[in-house]
Amino acid sequence: MIPRPETAHWLAAAFALLLGLVLLSEVIVGTQVFRRRPWRAYLFPSLALCSGVGLWVITIFSTFSTMHLVAHALWAEAAMIAGGVQLAVVRGKLRSPHWSLVTAIALLVSGAAFLVHEPNPWLYSRAAFLHHAIGWMLVAAALFPIGQALRPRWPLWRAGFALTFIVLALLLFADRDAAPIFGRFAGVVAG
C-alpha cells in the first residue's frame, strides 16, 4: 500500500504548482486587490502548513532509509514553521518584514536536505539529476525571501519566490524512479 516515490513526488508537484499560482496571482494583481477577500491572504500560509502535514505522512512511509526519513521530516518541519510564521504575519501578530528570513532558512534547509540525501552523482539517473537540480535551486531561491526581508516593496523578490514553486513543480513532475535523464529521448539527446 506504500506509494512509489515518484507518485509522492507528483503529488508534491501538484501542491507546489498550486502554491506557485497563488503567489504569482498576488504578484500580478497586487497585494491590495489580492486581499480584498480576506481568506485569500491566508491561502499561502495555510497551504504551506498543509504541505507540512502531508510531508509528515510521506515521512511515515520513508522508513526504508534513515536519510530519507530525516530529510522528509526536515522538509515537514521547515514547511510547517514557515507556514506558521506567515500565518502570524498575515494575522498581524508579527509585523517585521524580517520574518521572511524564516522562509529563507526553510528554503535553505530544504535545499540542503535534497542535496545531502541524494548519494548518487548528477548524471546517474533522472531522479539523481532532479534531486541535485532541485536542491541547488532551493538554496539559490533562498535569496528571494532574504531580499523580501531587506527590501519588502521590491516586486522582484515576490515574483522570484512565486516562480520558484512553479519551477519546483516542473522538476518534480519530471521525476521517475528509474529512468535515464532524458527518458524516451535518451537516444536522441545525449545524457
Place this chain on the structure above:
Amino acid sequence: MNCAPRERSGARFRSLLIFPLCLLLTPRAPDEGSRQIGAHEGVVWAVAQPYRIVFLDPDGKGLYDFLFQPPLLVVVVGLAYAVGIAQGLVEDLEAEGDDPAT
C-alpha cells in the same frame, strides 16, 4: 486630476496577465462570458505524452497509478485555481478598476 481611466486600464492589463495562467491551466477563461477554451496545459501534456495516462494502458498498474497521473493532476490544479481563485480575482480587479475612489 481624474485618474480613473488610467486605473481602469491598469486593472484591465493585470486581468490580461491573470488570463494566460488560466488559459494555460484550465479549460475556462475567467473573463466575462466564461468562454470554453479547448486547449489547456494538462490536456496538451496528455496528448504529448499519452503513455503517462494510465487509463490508456492499464495492465499491471496499481491504485496509486490510477489516482495520481501527472497530466490529470495538472488539470485538477488548473480547475481548482480557475474556479476557486482566478474568477474572484478578475472580479475584484474589475471592481477595483471601476471604483472611482481607487
